[in-house]
Amino acid sequence: MVCRYGDDLRSMVNQVKQYTKEGNVANYIPALSLADPADVAVSIYDGKDTCFSEGNHYQLFTLQSISKVLTLALALMDHGREIVFSKVGMEPTGDPFNSISKLESNIPSKPLNPMINAGALAVSSLIKGNSNEGKLKRLLNLVRELSGNNQININKEVAKSEFESANLNRALSYFMKQHGIITSDVDELLDFYTKQCAIEVNCEDLAKIGYALAHQGEHPSDKYSVIPAEIARLVKTFMVTCGMYNASxxxxxxxxxxxxxxxxxxxxxxxxxxIGIGIYGPALDEKGNSIAGMKLLELLASRYHLSIF
Structure with a gap:
C-alpha cells in the first residue's frame, strides 16, 4: 500500500513512545485499567486510502468521551439547536471534565458545554427512542455509517464496569434532575450513557469518523450526507473549544x-x-488526554501545516 504519510508516521510514533512512561491508564474505571500503557497507534484517512503507523491500529478500544461528539450530533438532528442548547451551554470550562462545581454556581444550573460529563449526560437524555435499546441502536447505526464498519458494537464488560463505578456521574445526573435539566430516570440514563461510552472502535474507524466530520458530515467513501453540514460545523467548533477537556x-x-x-x-x-485522524494511546496525562497522542498530533500539525488558525 502506497502511503505518503508512512515513513513520517513511523518516525513520529517512535518519537512519542517515550512519553507513555509519564502517563497512567484510567484506573477509576476498572475495565480500562487493563490497557497496556505503552501502546501507541495512529491512522490517517484521506478519502482514498488509509495509512497506519507502527503499532496495532486494529487494537479495539472504547470511545468513552469521544462518543459525546456523536450524541451531540444525533441530539441536534433529533431536536434542533434551540432545544438542545436550552439544556446545555456553549462555553468552555477550566474545570475537570467530571466537575460538579459549575453546576452549583451557575443559574440556571445547566452544564457549560456538551463535552464535559454533565453536559454529555444532559445531551444523552435527549436522544429519541422508546427504550435504551432503541436509542443505542440509532447511535450505533450512526457510528457504523460514519466509519463504514458494520461490525462496531458495545463492549459489555466495559459498560458494566463503568455503570458500577458511575457514582460521580450519578451525582451529576441527580443534581441536574433536581434542577429540571434532566427529566428521565437516572439509572436508565446512566445505562444508556455507559453503553454509549463503551462503543468499541479501532484507529481506522476513528480516522474515518474524523474524515466525515471534516467533510461536512459526508459518508467517508460514498459522499452522501450522514450528518447535516451545519451540525457537523457546530460539532467541530465544540471540538476546538472544549474537545480536550481543560487543556483545550x-x-x-x-x-x-x-x-x-x-x-x-x-x-x-x-x-x-x-484528513481524518484516529489515535490510540491509553497512557493519560493529568487532565485525561492521551499523553503520546497529544504529542503526536502536535508533530503532525507542524509537519503537515494542519492547524486551522
Whole structure:
C-alpha cells in the first residue's frame, strides 16, 4: 500500500513512545485499567486510502468521551439547536471534565458545554427512542455509517464496569434532575450513557469518523450526507473549544486541529476539508488526554501545516 504519510508516521510514533512512561491508564474505571500503557497507534484517512503507523491500529478500544461528539450530533438532528442548547451551554470550562462545581454556581444550573460529563449526560437524555435499546441502536447505526464498519458494537464488560463505578456521574445526573435539566430516570440514563461510552472502535474507524466530520458530515467513501453540514460545523467548533477537556486552549494554540479525546486513550481529529485522524494511546496525562497522542498530533500539525488558525 502506497502511503505518503508512512515513513513520517513511523518516525513520529517512535518519537512519542517515550512519553507513555509519564502517563497512567484510567484506573477509576476498572475495565480500562487493563490497557497496556505503552501502546501507541495512529491512522490517517484521506478519502482514498488509509495509512497506519507502527503499532496495532486494529487494537479495539472504547470511545468513552469521544462518543459525546456523536450524541451531540444525533441530539441536534433529533431536536434542533434551540432545544438542545436550552439544556446545555456553549462555553468552555477550566474545570475537570467530571466537575460538579459549575453546576452549583451557575443559574440556571445547566452544564457549560456538551463535552464535559454533565453536559454529555444532559445531551444523552435527549436522544429519541422508546427504550435504551432503541436509542443505542440509532447511535450505533450512526457510528457504523460514519466509519463504514458494520461490525462496531458495545463492549459489555466495559459498560458494566463503568455503570458500577458511575457514582460521580450519578451525582451529576441527580443534581441536574433536581434542577429540571434532566427529566428521565437516572439509572436508565446512566445505562444508556455507559453503553454509549463503551462503543468499541479501532484507529481506522476513528480516522474515518474524523474524515466525515471534516467533510461536512459526508459518508467517508460514498459522499452522501450522514450528518447535516451545519451540525457537523457546530460539532467541530465544540471540538476546538472544549474537545480536550481543560487543556483545550493550550491544544488549540499548539495543534489547532478540531479533536476530541477519551479516557480510553483515543483521540479523533477532523481537519476541515482534509484528513481524518484516529489515535490510540491509553497512557493519560493529568487532565485525561492521551499523553503520546497529544504529542503526536502536535508533530503532525507542524509537519503537515494542519492547524486551522
Amino acid at each position: 486552549g493550550e491544544f488549540a494554540i499548539r495543534v489547532g486541529i478540531p479533536a476530541k479525546s477519551g479516557v480510553s486513550g483515543g483521540i479523533v481529529g477532523a481537519v476541515p476539508g482534509s
